Amino acid sequence: MNNTIEKIKDHRSIRQYLDKDVPDELIDEIIKSAQAMPNSINGQQTSVIVVRDKAKREKLAELVGNQPYVAKAPVFLVFVMDFYRTYLAGEKTGFNQVIHEDIEGILAGATDVGIALGASVIAAESLGLGIVPIGGIRQNPEEVIELLGLPEYTFPMVGLVVGYPADESHKKPRVPFESFKHNESYDKKAVEDSIDVYDEKMSKYLKEIGREEQEVNWSVFTSRIYQSVYYPKVKAATIKQGLKTK
């Protein structure tokens, strides 16, 4: 293939970082890559907050559920779904914005943030940097909103730790390709057949990295998490931000 694709396919999340700063120019290149991505109606409903301040990163490391790499790596990016900018456009024109009150707005905003996050991951890894996304940013959203001064109609969707990797990390296997790629219509059988195959593959992988006791396999790990709403404060926080869903 080509280098870009090879690099993308070699992705792995990094949770050990060197004590080494990342220059502003590199961070700007990452964020410019995110900004260049497609977005819904060109509303550009994403903002990225760069957090370098050590005390702030330490606080965030705690708020995201005690994830130490948020404090250890020199840069933490927070990807914000941003309907404040478009709200201002409506204030200017007199057209009253309602999209942020509907699930369609939330889906469009979340999609845009996801695309921006993906581009940032690729850009950072292409520069030899390590990353790990942090969904834990939604564990205590009201405190994060306060700490980052986020206005109404915005929400911290995901964080991204950026730094120089201190270890190689392992490449995590994915579900069988035949159950990920569907031709013409959804192939339920392929998905059903993939579960046992992938569980076996993951338990082998987990044994290799010494985590088989904690995680067991994909089915056990995932279904344990999905038996509860793991970030229960999100709903109240979105309503407080004016993002109430109909």
Ligand SMILES: Cc1cc2nc3c(=O)[nH]c(=O)nc-3n(C[C@H](O)[C@H](O)[C@H](O)COP(=O)(O)O)c2cc1C
């Ligand atoms: C939206 C999102 C949120 C995530 N949140 C966390 C997190 O809070 N903490 C963490 O250690 N990893 C987090 N991850 C990383 C995933 O656990 C990781 O991508 C997944 O296990 C696959 O492993 P890999 O990235 O090494 O291939 C997140 C990834 C995504 C895309």
